[in-house]
Amino acid sequence: FQGFSFTNTTPAVFIPRTQTMALGTNAISSVAPSCGGDSFALDMSTSTVAYGKVEVADRKGETIPNGWGADAQGRETNDPTQVLNGGGLLPLGGSEISGGYKGYGLAMMVEVMCGILAGAHYGKNVRKWGTTERIADLGQCFIAVDPKAFHPGFEDRLQDFLDAQRNLDPSDPQHPVLVAGDPERIHMKKCDNMGGIPYPKNVVDYMNGVAEKLGVGNMETVKPE
DSSP: OEEEEEEOOOSOEEOTTOSSEEEOOOEEEEEEEOSTTOEEEEEEOSBSSOHHHHHHHHHTTOOOOTTSEEOTTSOEESOHHHHHTTOEEOBTTSSGGGTHHHHHHHHHHHHIIIIITTTSOOGGGSOOTTOOSSOOOOOEEEEEEOGGGSSSOHHHHHHHHHHHHHTSOOSSTTSOOOOTTHHHHHHHHHHHHHTSOOOOHHHHHHHHHHHHHHTOOOOOOOOOO
8 A cells, every 4th residue: 555644743843924933843754665665754844844954053153054043033043042042943935035924835734634635733823832721632634545446556667757757867877866765764774774764962961961861861872983
């Protein structure tokens, strides 16, 4: 089967032409099997990035690229602190002039599938993250498609398509062409080889600070050789 799943989330994204965070990061995912355990595996938000990437940049004292986030007035900013303190994320594509209306449209599509169609809360009606005064009432949508009901040879045709993309001439020989799911598979293999998950030192220090406040043990870490 080929699967699709969608979920709406708490409002955290400024839509074009407003000072209001009216939509969530509203994730879209789709997985389709090909041959030998290979697959097309897409998992993405409809914002340019997740909040976590902004938080990591802030803890590392770095600026963020254009299109990631906005300040409290909805103005694009490269300062992660402004995004995290009253600001929010931008839709996929960033500002309107750079194509943010496309991410905005995708986020609204998710709301139609998950909020409107499913009878759940939608848009600004979804509970704000970190509050508990009312039920979040998020909505999800799941779709399963049987490829056998359509053209035969789905897995072989998909494998040919995936291989064709991967075998394109790269613009940089050091960075081969990937398809959706490859970055995650590469990272999983790296973690398996390392026997753990790599974290920036600043993130480890932050988590240990939280552990100290909560009176629990620090993260168990090993310095790379």
